[in-house]
Amino acid sequence: MCKDVAMPTPPSHVVAVLALEPVVGFDLTIPPTVFGAATRADGTKLYDVRICGLELGAPVRASAGFSLIPDYGPEALAEADTVIIPGTYIPQPRHEGSLPDDLAKALDTIRPGTRIASICTGAFVLAAAGLLDGRPATTHWQRAQMFRDLYPQVKLDEELLFIDDGDIVTSAGLAAGVDLCLHLIRRDFGSEVANRAARHCVVPPWRDGGQSQFIERVVPDEGSEGTAPTRAWALARLDEELSLPAMAEYARMSVRTFSRRFKAETGQSPGTWLLQQRVRHACHLLETTDLSVDRVAESAGLGTAASLRHHLRSELGVSPLAYRKTFRTG
Amino acid sequence: MCKDVAMPTPPSHVVAVLALEPVVGFDLTIPPTVFGAATRADGTKLYDVRICGLELGAPVRASAGFSLIPDYGPEALAEADTVIIPGTYIPQPRHEGSLPDDLAKALDTIRPGTRIASICTGAFVLAAAGLLDGRPATTHWQRAQMFRDLYPQVKLDEELLFIDDGDIVTSAGLAAGVDLCLHLIRRDFGSEVANRAARHCVVPPWRDGGQSQFIERVVPDEGSEGTAPTRAWALARLDEELSLPAMAEYARMSVRTFSRRFKAETGQSPGTWLLQQRVRHACHLLETTDLSVDRVAESAGLGTAASLRHHLRSELGVSPLAYRKTFRTG
DNA sequence: CAAACTACTGGCCAAAATGCCAACATGTGT
DNA sequence: ACACATGTTGGCATTTTGGCCAGTAGTTTG
Numbered sequence: 057m058c059k060d061v062a063m064p065t066p067p068s069h070v071v072a073v074l075a076l077e078p079v080v081g082f083d084l085t086i087p088p089t090v091f092g093a094a095t096r097a098d099g100t101k102l103y104d105v106r107i108c109g110l111e112l113g114a115p116v117r118a119s120a121g122f123s124l125i126p127d128y129g130p131e132a133l134a135e136a137d138t139v140i141i142p143g144t145y146i147p148q149p150r151h152e153g154s155l156p157d158d159l160a161k162a163l164d165t166i167r168p169g170t171r172i173a174s175i176c177t178g179a180f181v182l183a184a185a186g187l188l189d190g191r192p193a194t195t196h197w198q199r200a201q202m203f204r205d206l207y208p209q210v211k212l213d214e215e216l217l218f219i220d221d222g223d224i225v226t227s228a229g230l231a232a233g234v235d236l237c238l239h240l241i242r243r244d245f246g247s248e249v250a251n252r253a254a255r256h257c258v259v260p261p262w263r264d265g266g267q268s269q270f271i272e273r274v275v276p277d278e279g280s281e282g283t284a285p286t287r288a289w290a291l292a293r294l295d296e297e298l299s300l301p302a303m304a305e306y307a308r309m310s311v312r313t314f315s316r317r318f319k320a321e322t323g324q325s326p327g328t329w330l331l332q333q334r335v336r337h338a339c340h341l342l343e344t345t346d347l348s349v350d351r352v353a354e355s356a357g358l359g360t361a362a363s364l365r366h367h368l369r370s371e372l373g374v375s376p377l378a379y380r381k382t383f384r385t386g
Numbered sequence: 387m388c389k390d391v392a393m394p395t396p397p398s399h400v401v402a403v404l405a406l407e408p409v410v411g412f413d414l415t416i417p418p419t420v421f422g423a424a425t426r427a428d429g430t431k432l433y434d435v436r437i438c439g440l441e442l443g444a445p446v447r448a449s450a451g452f453s454l455i456p457d458y459g460p461e462a463l464a465e466a467d468t469v470i471i472p473g474t475y476i477p478q479p480r481h482e483g484s485l486p487d488d489l490a491k492a493l494d495t496i497r498p499g500t501r502i503a504s505i506c507t508g509a510f511v512l513a514a515a516g517l518l519d520g521r522p523a524t525t526h527w528q529r530a531q532m533f534r535d536l537y538p539q540v541k542l543d544e545e546l547l548f549i550d551d552g553d554i555v556t557s558a559g560l561a562a563g564v565d566l567c568l569h570l571i572r573r574d575f576g577s578e579v580a581n582r583a584a585r586h587c588v589v590p591p592w593r594d595g596g597q598s599q600f601i602e603r604v605v606p607d608e609g610s611e612g613t614a615p616t617r618a619w620a621l622a623r624l625d626e627e628l629s630l631p632a633m634a635e636y637a638r639m640s641v642r643t644f645s646r647r648f649k650a651e652t653g654q655s656p657g658t659w660l661l662q663q664r665v666r667h668a669c670h671l672l673e674t675t676d677l678s679v680d681r682v683a684e685s686a687g688l689g690t691a692a693s694l695r696h697h698l699r700s701e702l703g704v705s706p707l708a709y710r711k712t713f714r715t716g
Numbered sequence: 717c718a719a720a721c722t723a724c725t726g727g728c729c730a731a732a733a734t735g736c737c738a739a740c741a742t743g744t745g746t
Numbered sequence: 747a748c749a750c751a752t753g754t755t756g757g758c759a760t761t762t763t764g765g766c767c768a769g770t771a772g773t774t775t776g
Contacts, residue, residue, distance in 0.1 A: 693736095
């Protein structure tokens with residue numbers, strides 16, 4: 057936002073964002089926002105982002121409840137250093153690999169060596185164009201099965217936020233596009249710039265920090281392997297004691313191994329995870345029941361109300377009653 | 387995305403998003419995306435999101451590099467249960483409180499009791515309309531000073547992601563709008579629905595979990611109070627030992643107090659923070675220098691290369707050399 | 717004015733997390 | 747078959763973490 061900054065020398069790196077009807081509005085606005093926030097320390101912009109359509113001046117329907125008129129037409133693709141395909145409703149390839157003529161023609165104008173990225177279901181377009189054959193890719197997890205059915209030759213892994221395969225980069229749904237853009241900025245200009253952009257976009261404590269996981273688990277793993285069963289087991293008895301050794305025993309692992317694997321799988325240590333689940337459960341109870349604060353604390357395994365109060369305070373910044381008051385749904 | 391689901395009974399809750407030229411495209415698309423993802427377990431949508439402009443059919447310029455034509459005109463405001471003002475370039479109130487005629491008139495049609503929310507610099511509009519007088523609010527941190535100068539009567543706190551003051555809710559920049567929408571969904575329909583929406587939007591491990599901090603620190607605190615100086619001091623000597631007692635001593639606090647305040651200020655325990663900084667610094671070195679992996683590990687205070695390898699692996703999922711290869715900028 | 721309440725501090729200690737190591741697997745090239 | 751890299755496991759020792767408690771202000775209330 058608010059990037060009407062002076063631009064002494066025009067940014068050299070051109071990013072073209074191709075809006076294909078009906079385009080997912082959110083995906084479309086991610087690249088201009090994030091790349092637009094990439095500046096040198098002195099404020100000079102580093103990217104020139106161009107929204108383009110298949111026909112200059114023609115309106116494109118966006119899923120978000122409006123139509124848009126891109127500033128550029130398909131010619132922008134030929135001048136781009138990076139081309140980004142935001143999500144669009146899934147193009148149904150009647151014959152595999154077939155694309156609408158104008159789209160196919162437009163894609164053909166992309167210079168060899170241009171970096172191509174997709175957000176969300178934009179990967180379907182890349183796949184239909186044959187660009188992903190035999191390569192790793194990702195897309196929105198809710199469309200993963202459909203993708204696999206349509207394009208079995210693509211190595212889809214919907215568990216990752218995005219996949220960087222050099223000149224082709226695909227990202228998972230919606231918000232993962234932000235990570236993708238930040239990743240590209242980091243690749244192009246380093247962490248400093250990417251971090252500044254992230255801060256500008258108020259991607260807060262989140263993956264702001266910088267490196268953040270540039271590969272990260274998205275889909276919840278509900279397997280019957282590893283620590284997953286133990287987690288389910290623990291969730292069912294949050295009100296009990298649940299010491300680390302007890303959980304390790306249930307998992308039939310040594311405490312050491314259990315801790316290690318737990319952290320590898322969830323990204324949190326067992327204790328932290330457990331506490332989070334307890335607080336979460338307490339919140340749930342506050343929302344959906346009339347139990348007293350004491351009772352809630354007890355049922356969530358947080359012992360006393362004081363303890364609940366403390367954790368709620370530190371995690372959400374509110375007292376239990378305030379929380380209930382705010383979220384109590386009629 | 388992809389929410390062309392059957393809609394048996396139309397959603398009852400109407401959300402109107404007012405696009406004011408030049409609108410921040412990203413902010414604008416957040417509400418339709420997030421609210422649009424709010425469904426019952428059976429898939430029925432819960433909100434009817436309407437993008438509207440001040441004049442039906444008139445194009446509105448978006449900062450992202452396109453113009454858009456909203457589906458609705460200003461009449462949508464009168465029918466809304468919730469009105470959202472996305473960011474827009476800052477309206478300069480020549481006389482305090484003065485708004486363009488058409489905007490003022492449009493805002494007047496909002497029914498009393500309607501919930502009004504702003505994203506990013508949308509708060510300037512609410513403030514200019516006098517809706518925030520004497521009330522707490524937030525906006526994009528980069529515009530906080532300007533906001534304070536213009537509207538000293540508003541209790542601005544730019545440290546929070548969003549502020550829920552009942553019928554008026556304001557949120558910080560850009561991505562914080564996602565949190566705001568999720569918060570409103572949670573208020574309206576509970577955690578389950580909000581969580582499902584978050585998952586759909588691939589707001590991953592982030593604040594997905596649900597409650598997440600519905601108040602959270604955004605702006606980095608670089609003061610000369612509390613543990614901040616100690617953190618700076620620690621950053622300058624990451625290659626040394628830096629035990630917890632040592633840091634506490636530097637901070638002139640007991641270990642206990644130091645830990646407590648550290649966590650309160652940073653949201654992390656000292657150890658976790660330190661490790662993260664070390665890894666971060668190691669990444670920086672990998673990016674910008676040719677030091678051997680061993681040397682990098684040493685300079686970052688991670689001891690051996692094995693240790694570095696391990697942490698990089700667990701945080702970013704890559705080996706040190708792979709990281710360097712990916713991010714080494716010409 | 718005293719009791720009650722809150723906020724902050726620091727000490728103590730049990731529990732948890734984690735670095736390090738040695739013991740095995742498993743796989744790989746010679 | 748053998749040396750060797752790679753990955754996993756569990757034990758051990760150490761540090762870190764955080765619950766609990768008591769002491770000390772500063773503030774409010776009866």
